[in-house]
Amino acid sequence: MSRLFIDQQQPRIMRAHNSWAAAITTSAETVGLDRKLVELVNMRVSQLNGCGICLDTHHRQAIAAGETEQRIAVLPAWRHVDLYSEEERAALGLAESITQLPDAATQDAAYAEAAEVFDEDQLAVISWVAIAINSFNRVSITSHHPVRPRKDQS
Secondary structure, rough: OOOOHHHHOHHHHHHHHHHHHHHHHHHHOOOOOOHHHHHHHHHHHHHOOOOHHHHHHHHHHHHHHHOOOOHHHHHHHHHHHHOHHHHHHHHHHHHHHHHHOOHHHHHHHHHHHHHOOOHHHHHHHHHHHHHHHHHHHHHHHHHHHOOOOOOOOO
C-alpha cells in the first residue's frame, strides 16, 4: 500500500524539523561530541526502530565521519564486543533507554552510566540526538520512505 510522504505533504513542518535537528548537530559539536559517536547513536536507534532509510543515510554519514565497516556491522552486538569505548557504550545505552523506554530502574541505570562519563551538556545533547533520530525514524516509517539502490553499488 502506498503511503503519503508526510514530510513532503507538509514541507513547512519538515523544514522546522530539519532546523531542530541542525541545532542539535551544532550543539553536539559545541559540547565536543565526536561525530562518529553521534552517528553510532543515530544508527543504533534506527536499528531498534527498523528504519531502513535512516540506517542507509546514517551509515553513509558514519563512514564519512571515519567510522569503520566492522564497527557498523557489529553495532547490534555492541554490548558483546570490545570495539566501543566507555563513552560510546554509555551513549548507546542511554540512546537505547530513550528509544525503548524500559522500566524506571533500567532507565535510571542507563542515565547513571552516561552521567559518569559525560558532562551535563553532553548528556543533554546525546539525549536530544536520540530523541531527534527517533522522530525522523517515525516520519520515515510512517511514510514508508523507500531505500533505493545507490549508483555506487554493484
